[in-house]
Amino acid sequence: MTSLFLLQLLNGAQFGILLFLVAAGLTLVFGIMDFINLAHGVLYMVGAYLMAMFAALTGSFWLGLALSLPATLALGLVLEVTVFRKLYDRPHLDQVLATFGLVLMLSEGVKILWGAAPLSVAMPEALSASIPLIGPMRYPVYRVAVIVAGLVVAAGLWWLIARTRAGMLLRAGASNRAMVSALGVDIGRLFLVVxxxxxxxxxxxxxxxxxxxxxxxxxxxxxxxxxxxxxxxGGVGSIRGAFVGALLVGIIDTVGRIFGPIWLKAIMDPAAAAQAGRTLAPMLVYLLMAAVLSWRPAGLFGKAVVK
Incomplete structure (x- = not known):
């Protein structure tokens, strides 16, 4: 049981790291621009498809990764200039509707280019081994590499935001966008970069x-x-909040799906415990969100709203 818990804890951390990578960009967009972007998940999907395409074309995982990053960056630049820039001053409902329409368009575009059938990417041979855990269980080296990569990105983001002039502008823009603009900062360029x-x-x-x-x-x-x-x-606009919140959500979601039915068997019939566990497990992260909001309405690291 201990080795299984450790295994799921690592899986939850790995899932949380992936959530953080997606949430970090979205929380900056939401916190600085006050912009609701429902198409952010599509960029995650497009990144995976670009990775599959470039890895297949080059025959190398590492070249595929190196090419997919600037390609996704270029797509973000194009979308910001052609679509999102026109929505910054629009009401949130307009932003939701426009970005939802973009989700539908990009999803159909992906199906046209790559088809609806699932694709796969071969794991790099250097990271295809596994390391021993407690007992007979082993853990894939690639998943450990994902966790390490996410931690490196998190440390880099902390340094960028806390120790550089660009980070100072980001923090100032999140606090008072109008004042930053009045001081001569090109808000349009800042939005584009973010x-x-x-x-x-x-x-x-x-x-x-x-x-x-x-x-x-x-x-x-x-x-x-x-x-x-x-x-x-985690709190809108907070990178630290995105990191802590992502780890909490990843671990609770992963561990809860496996151990929820096991723990319920202590007080319920096994069949009923399995059914209740499958039903309750997906709700755990939303219960966590409700608990956090009841304690801190602005999130763990968000700034309280002064009325």
Whole structure:
């Protein structure tokens, strides 16, 4: 039981890292631009498809990863200039409707280009081994590499935001966008950089997960929902909140799905416990969100709203 718990804890951490990579860009977009982007999950999906395409063309996982990142960044730049820039001053309902329409368009475009059948990406040979855990269980080296890559990105984002002039502008823009603009900062360029960088992070998450999960047109929908849960729990505009919230959501969702039915068997009939566990497990992250909001309405690291 201990080895199984450790295994699921690592799986939850790995899932949380992927959620963080998607949530980091979205929380910056939402916190600085006050822009609701439902198409962010599609960028995660497109990153996975680009990874599958470039890995197949080059025959190399590493070249595929190196090419998919700038390609997703370029897509983010194009979308910001052609679509999102025209929506910044529009009401949130207009943003939701426009980005939802973009989700439908990009999803159909993916089906036209790559088909509706799931694709797969071969795991790099250097990371295809496994390491021993407690007892007979082993853990894939690739999943460990995903966790390490996410931690490196998190540390880099912390340094960028806390220790650089660009980070100072990001923090100032999140606090008072009008004042930053009045001081002579080109808000349009700041928005462009933030959106493109967020798109690249989402594409990076999609590229990393492609050897683990099948690449299909609907893969961005579920992660987008969980990403918004992460942002609400961590606090809008907070990278630290996105990191902590993503780990909490990833671990609770993964561990709860496996151990929920096991723990319920202590107080219920095994068949009823299995059914109740399958029903309750997907609700755990939303119960966590409700608990956090009842304690801190602005999220764990969000700024309280002064009325």
């Amino acid at each position: 959106f493109a960088f967020g798109a690249m992070l989402a594409g990076f998450a999609g590229a990393l997960v492609s050897p683990i999960l099948s690449v299909d047109p609907g893969m961005g929908d579920q992660i987008l929902i969980l990403t918004f849960v992460v942002i609400v729990i």
